[in-house]
Amino acid sequence: MTTSPPPNREQHPAVVKLRDRRAASMQLRVADWITKFAGSMMFVYIHAAGFTVWMLFVEKNPWPTLTLVVSLEAIFLSTFVMIGQNRQAEFQQLKADHDFREQELELKTNTELTRAIHRMTAELHRRLLDEPERPDDH
Numbered sequence: 001m002t003t004s005p006p007p008n009r010e011q012h013p014a015v016v017k018l019r020d021r022r023a024a025s026m027q028l029r030v031a032d033w034i035t036k037f038a039g040s041m042m043f044v045y046i047h048a049a050g051f052t053v054w055m056l057f058v059e060k061n062p063w064p065t066l067t068l069v070v071s072l073e074a075i076f077l078s079t080f081v082m083i084g085q086n087r088q089a090e091f092q093q094l095k096a097d098h099d100f101r102e103q104e105l106e107l108k109t110n111t112e113l114t115r116a117i118h119r120m121t122a123e124l125h126r127r128l129l130d131e132p133e134r135p136d137d138h
Contacts, residue, residue, distance in 0.1 A: 014094035022087075035084045038077055 022028040037043055054066050 012095060012098070014091065014098045018091050018094055031080065031083050032087075035080045035087075038080055039084075 022032060051066065051070075055063055059065055
């Protein structure tokens with residue numbers, strides 16, 4: 001199952017750039033898959049069933065091995081949470097950088113247009129007010 005959007009939907013260039021870079025790295029794809037799976041209800045269901053089976057049939061009270069396994073899993077899952085947070089922060093920074101460049105370009109273009117309009121208005125004003133009326137204008 002892929003999470004890429006339909007081809008006719010335009011995406012922010014930062015999204016495309018980050019998605020392409022992550023798709024090119026096996027490590028990043030594995031981290032994305034683990035993060036996606038660990039944040040799903042299927043993960044919860046599997047763990048609930050596994051822990052129940054373990055507590056009822058594998059190990060008697062107070063479940064020292066299960067406690068060790070759960071602690072180790074928590075360490076790794078917290079690492080994947082941080083990976084997800086770093087990924088989100090990286091995306092936000094890429095998007096902010098792109099948006100800043102685009103806004104700077106738009107501001108520069110608007111400033112140039114405003115100056116050109118000002119020059120044309122001043123020239124029109126000068127021509128209309130400085131030129132004497134011709135007698136055939138009436």
